[in-house]
Amino acid sequence: MVERGTLHEHIASVRWIDPGDNKTGESSRAGMVEFVEVKKGRAVVGTGKEQVEVGVVDPSPKPKYIRTHADGKWTNNLLSLPRY
Secondary structure, eight states, X not given: OEEEOXXXXXXXXXXXXXXXXXXXXXXXXXXXXXXXXXXXXOOEESSXXXXXXXXXXXXXXXXXXXXXXXXXXXXXXGGGSOOO
């Protein structure tokens, strides 16, 4: 799900699949930030050689958010995913 901001789109929530057990779910932006940053979970977009890591951006004092990180650069792969 995407929220509209005044200048940018923002990820509000994401759907995910756990490749270990094929469990699916949905998490808020804050929930994914906690999963990646606090719980040291690994999140990726794509499959196989096309996987791109998801990281946390901290634009203090604004809230942290998730974004893909590929080849040493922050990218917008998450905004390219299908919306639901």
